Amino acid sequence: MKPVPFEYERPHSLKAACQLLADDEDAVIIAGGQTLIPMLAMRLARPSRLVDISRIDGLSGIEEQTDNITVGCMTRHAEVERSPVIASHVPLLSAAMPWVGHAPIRVRGTIGGSIANADPSAEVPLVLVTLDGTITLSNATGSRTIPARSFFSGPMMTEIQPGECLTAADFPVWQHSRTGIGFREIAKRHGDFAMVAASAQVSVDATGKCIACAIGIGGVTDTPLALPELASSLVGTAFTDQSVHDAAKAATDNLSAMSDPQTSPEYRKRAATKLIADALMAARNDALETSEGVTT
Amino acid sequence: MTEAPTSFRYVSKPRRTQEDRRFVTGKGHFVADIVPDNTLHVALVPSQEPAARIISIDKSAALALPGVHDVITGDELAAAVEPMMNGLDTPAVKRYAMAVDRIRYCGEWVAAVVADTRAIAEDAAELVELETEPSDFILDAEEAYRPDSLAVHEAHGSNILLDRTFTWGPVEQHFSESARELSFRVTWGRSSTVPIETFGVLASWDGWRDTLDVWASIQMPKYADQIARALRIPMNTVRVHQDVDVGGSYGVKRGIKHTVLAGYISRKLNRPIRLIEDRLENMRAGDAHGPDRIFDISIAYEDDGRIRSMKMRALDNAGAYAGRAPFQLGKPIGAIVGPYTIESVEYQAISVTTNKAAQEAVRGFGQAPTNYAIETALDRVAAAVGLDRVQIRRRNYIPSDQFPYLIPSGTSYDSGDYQTVTDKVMTQVGWDDLVRQRDALRADGQLAGIGIAACLEPSGGNSSFEPLLNPANTTTTWMDSCRIMVDGAGTVTATIHTTSSGQGHQTLTATIIGEVLEIDPDQIRVIHADSQTSLPSNSPVGSRMAVMLGGAAFNAAGKLKDKLKRIAAKQFGASPDEVVYSEGTFATADGDQSLGWMDVVTIAHRYFHLLPDGEQPGLEVTDVYQVPTGGGLPTEDGRVQMYPCHSFEFHCVLLSFDPILAKPEIHRYVIGHDCGTVINPHIVKGMTLGGIAHGIGAALFEEFTYDDQGQMNAQTLADYLLPSSHEIPAVEIVHHCTPSPFTVLGQKGSGESGYLGAPAAISGAVNDALAPLGITVDKLPIRTAALSDRIAAAANTQS
Structure with missing residues (x-):
């Protein structure tokens, strides 16, 4: 478990980092290293060069915008997990954080790394697609912003182009006063990759009727998957256990679920149906209990 | 034998274990902590197929990499060493550290690369070119049991290592007499003990001293003999350092193949050789899976x-x-x-x-x-x-x-x-x-x-179970041993004769000796002899050390106390039976005469003229303890x-x-x-x-x-x-x-x-x-x- 030989660079500017990436298509970024280091050790990743972005100013931090929260790519999971700004504005992300690996992994692992790695079962990408957030990609000459829902193209595959560095993710903030969240996950052991994860955010009006809804699943298909049709079908309704279950069942019926040596696709679909329904009901109940709302 | 005390001073008391101090402070000393100067490192080339014939192994590209010293294949090894031992009488099921001619499971070692660093060895392992002809394979036990199944070892003639039916008592009669019957099948999946520390060995041949020094995360003392036998060297040239801490075992730390390979390379290259399994090597080819x-x-x-x-x-x-x-x-x-x-x-x-x-x-x-x-x-x-x-x-x-x-x-x-x-x-x-x-x-x-x-x-x-399943093996001895020495300054040292992999042997031994000698166990030092100075011992297997090492320590402590009493009795002009021992003091029954611990120790070490007739000087006792009820x-x-x-x-x-x-x-x-x-x-x-x-x-x-x-x-x-x-x-x-x-x-x-x-x-x-x-x-x-x-x-x- 020793990596193949590689070069190592630690640039001090984003531009320099992107230039290094542009100049060498076998170069990869190292941020927290929680996926890359084991991949290197097992020689599954064989990059020519590691570009360490940990000493570049401005890539870490949590920033409040008008309608969203910007999280810099080098922000550690542990910082997000403890952040009062995230807790009050993007509580779904807070709820997902304890499910990301184990505590020592969250101390090193970064938000940008988790998104760029594009593991279909990862929690941060799931929350981002659920909330319909955006991702900022930079290269040596400028930057572009794309919706998270079109960023993930397959397992461990994204729209990042050669010479680009993922620099930030924007998580939308809902303004409805009565908003609740639900996050559910089943993994083989605590801290393992999700076999299925479901994240939901629901807003209700004064009568308890759903006025906004977002739902997504991870670990089931080859990318984190938002279910906007399911979400919109529930807007305007009063949730019941049966209606939510039926809607969840309909949403998962035709999914092409992944399998692994220990997990059948059928299991993933059954569990997804249940966890979608559970997450939605939890979000709705959470919203009903909220009088002041989760936003400022 | 000394009578067992009816109430205990140290035994059964919630005393702190002696070993914990070094482990919780990070001062354990494991095989990977031992790196002599000039050590070379080994990485293994694993097979990619579950069954194949080896056509050729091209080592030239690997050997050309700077820092690479050698590439060893199964052929070379098999020509120089004996096959490893089998428990049953199955001589045609030959096993070497590396595949010879045939590959029999996925991950099996087919070559070993020796280099200046482990990283270079892994780089070179990728350059070893293996040409094979894949063949049919068999994974299922029922299928393997069928008479017409493909034999994994052709020379053995079938896959059956053991097939014996025992009937103890009138089984058929009981079945016919009983009111009811039921049948079912259950399956125990292949799991194991998977210690955090993988198996590791460092072998170092010193031709000037005719000694193969071995440090290993090994669990058992019946190891030096197997190394010597396989390497065709006298057993008294092998010195296994049993004071190495072993990071968990519960049965699996028995790396004979690793050690034979490392020992062979060390003798060939005259360098210390280190082979520490990484997790991949451990899981797929550590040969440490459990019952299936x-x-x-x-x-x-x-x-x-x-x-x-x-x-x-x-x-x-x-x-x-x-x-x-x-x-x-x-x-x-x-x-x-x-x-x-x-x-x-x-x-x-x-x-x-x-x-x-x-x-x-x-x-x-x-x-x-x-x-x-x-x-x-x-x-x-x-x-x-x-x-x-x-x-x-x-x-x-x-x-x-x-x-x-x-x-x-x-x-x-x-x-x-x-x-x-x-x-x-x-x-x-x-x-x-x-x-x-x-x-x-x-x-x-x-x-x-x-x-x-x-x-x-x-x-x-x-x-x-050895003679039961293998009539050619009539082993009935299964002992463990303890030696206790009291030095001239009066301190007590006990020697045990195997490695420890976290079981607390040190605490066990000190507690029991302390109980017998009425000395605080923390004052008793417990050390591991190396294999050349060891008394006969078997493995810490079968939940045996409390019984066996405990028994040997108890008996040795009793022998020591008896000797001290004999010496004291001579000074008192009394018989040993009349000497009362309590917490380091020897006295006559009436209490008129008494001697302290150091008085008696000093007589034993320095005053031969005061020793009883026929008593040897010094204070050293041993006990080699056969398993109770064993021997048949x-x-x-x-x-x-x-x-x-x-x-x-x-x-x-x-x-x-x-x-x-x-x-x-x-x-x-x-x-x-x-x-x-x-x-x-x-x-x-x-x-x-x-x-x-x-x-x-x-x-x-x-x-x-x-x-x-x-x-x-x-x-x-x-x-x-x-x-x-x-x-x-x-x-x-x-x-x-x-x-x-x-x-x-x-x-x-x-x-x-x-x-x-x-x-x-x-x-x-x-x-x-x-x-x-x-x-x-x-x-x-x-x-x-x-x-x-x-x-x-x-x-x-x-x-």
Whole structure:
């Protein structure tokens, strides 16, 4: 478990980092290293060069915008997990954080790394697609912003182009006063990759009727998957256990679920149906209990 | 022999263990901490196929890489060393450290690269070009057992390493007499002990001193002999440094092949050679997987649930080579009826080779799978006669007034009080409340179940299964030893003669010597002799060290005390019988004369003129202790006294799971445990808690699985699921003490406690949870998705 030989660079500017990436298509970024280091050790990743972005100013931090929260790519999971700004504005992300690996992994692992790695079962990408957030990609000459829902193209595959560095993710903030969240996950052991994860955010009006809804699943298909049709079908309704279950069942019926040596696709679909329904009901109940709302 | 004290000064007291100090401060000294100057590093080239003929191995590109010193292949090694030893008389099942001509499992070593660093060695390993011709392979044990199956070792002629049927008692008569019969099959998946520290060895040949120095994470002292034999060098040239801390073992740390390879390279290149398995090497080719076993059970019983007779067929998948694996079918013969009065048993033990990694000894040496089969039988009989699962066990227990109790297979159980331990657990758990809690969970939509397991931990460790399964082997000696020295300054040093892999041998030895000599155990130093200066010893296997090292230490301390008394008696002009010893002081019965510890020690070391006639100077005693009740050969019909002592454990667990998600959550875990006299309560508690965690792993998580191409799926700790603290519940331990009449302090073993019953208890709980659905799960581990799939299939069938 020793990596193949590689070069190592630690640039001090984003531009320099992107230039290094542009100049060498076998170069990869190292941020927290929680996926890359084991991949290197097992020689599954064989990059020519590691570009360490940990000493570049401005890539870490949590920033409040008008309608969203910007999280810099080098922000550690542990910082997000403890952040009062995230807790009050993007509580779904807070709820997902304890499910990301184990505590020592969250101390090193970064938000940008988790998104760029594009593991279909990862929690941060799931929350981002659920909330319909955006991702900022930079290269040596400028930057572009794309919706998270079109960023993930397959397992461990994204729209990042050669010479680009993922620099930030924007998580939308809902303004409805009565908003609740639900996050559910089943993994083989605590801290393992999700076999299925479901994240939901629901807003209700004064009568308890759903006025906004977002739902997504991870670990089931080859990318984190938002279910906007399911979400919109529930807007305007009063949730019941049966209606939510039926809607969840309909949403998962035709999914092409992944399998692994220990997990059948059928299991993933059954569990997804249940966890979608559970997450939605939890979000709705959470919203009903909220009088002041989760936003400022 | 000194009389055992009736009350204890240090034994059974919750004293801090001596070893903890160095481990918790990070001062353990493991094989990977030892790197002499000029050390070269080894990386292995693994086979990619489960079965193939080796056509050629091109080492030129690897050898051309700067920093590479050599590339060794199986051919070169086989020409220079003897094959490794087999436990059974199967000489055609030849095994070397690396594949010779034929590859027999995926991951098997085909070449070893020696380089300045491990990283360079791995780089070069990728450059070794292997040309092979893949051939058919076989993974399934039933298939391997068929007479027409492809033989993994062609020269052996079949895959069968062992196929013997024992009949102990009138089995057929009992079956025909009994009112009822039932049969079932259960399967124990291939799991193991997977220590954090992989196997590692550093071998260094010194031609000027004719010494091969070996530091290794090895668990047993019967190691130097195997190295010497394979390398064709005298055993007294091999020096194994047994003071290396071993980071966990429970059976598997037996890297003979690693050591033969490293020793060969060291002698060839005249350099220290370090071979430390990485996780991949450990998982796929450390040859350290455990039992992989199918049980077919038939039970003859009466309407009231009394079990008369049992037929057990155990088919074990040993993997590609033999080693000691088949013996794991032999040890359970010593407790083949569990704690029950089953009157007769037919036992067919089958071990076959397949194209999986070779098997090694694992905690319990086959007893945990066997207990799982027996306990499943008890649950099935309970269900059949409509009796509570605790009651069925109580009804079949050996009564406490019938010990020593001779079981059909020839072992006499030493002592036990199973009803009382069960009573204590029932009280602790609050049985009626537990049932209510289960039913409340069920009412809440969960599948909830209670699991029960009652089982024995044969302990004291003996070799009886060797002559039983291999008539060419008539070994009946299975000793352990202790030497005690008191130096001229009066301090006490005890020497033990094997490595320790976390069992607390140091604490054990010091506690017992301290008890006998009435000296604070923390003042007694315990050291490990190297193999050249060791007394005869066997392995810390079979839960034996409390019994065996404890027995040797007790006897040695008694001999030392006797000698000190003789010296004191001479000064008093009294007979040794008249000398009273207390806390370091020797006195006459009337108290008129007395001598202190240092007075007597000084006479022994310096004043020959004051020694009794014929007394040797100095203070050094040894005891080489044969296993109690051991020494007999098996009878013709295969009856033999296996282990001397039999600890008892009774598990009670409540768990529940959602019918769709199917991830069991353990709500309550209570174990009643009786290992006789406890030497150190912390050590016994640690063993029991760790054993339960290990058992939960075997029951719910851990398995070395292979795909249909013969590739191992679980090569890392991301796929081989060891339970973590998140998966292990709080465990309540209820103690009971039924001393063994056969041991010096009444102690029995506890090194396998918890593990021997936990898998059965967890399986029982899951099956109790499934009972309302009318289905069972019959294979361990019970994995989440597979369990859910089973439930869903049952629901589909019903609808």
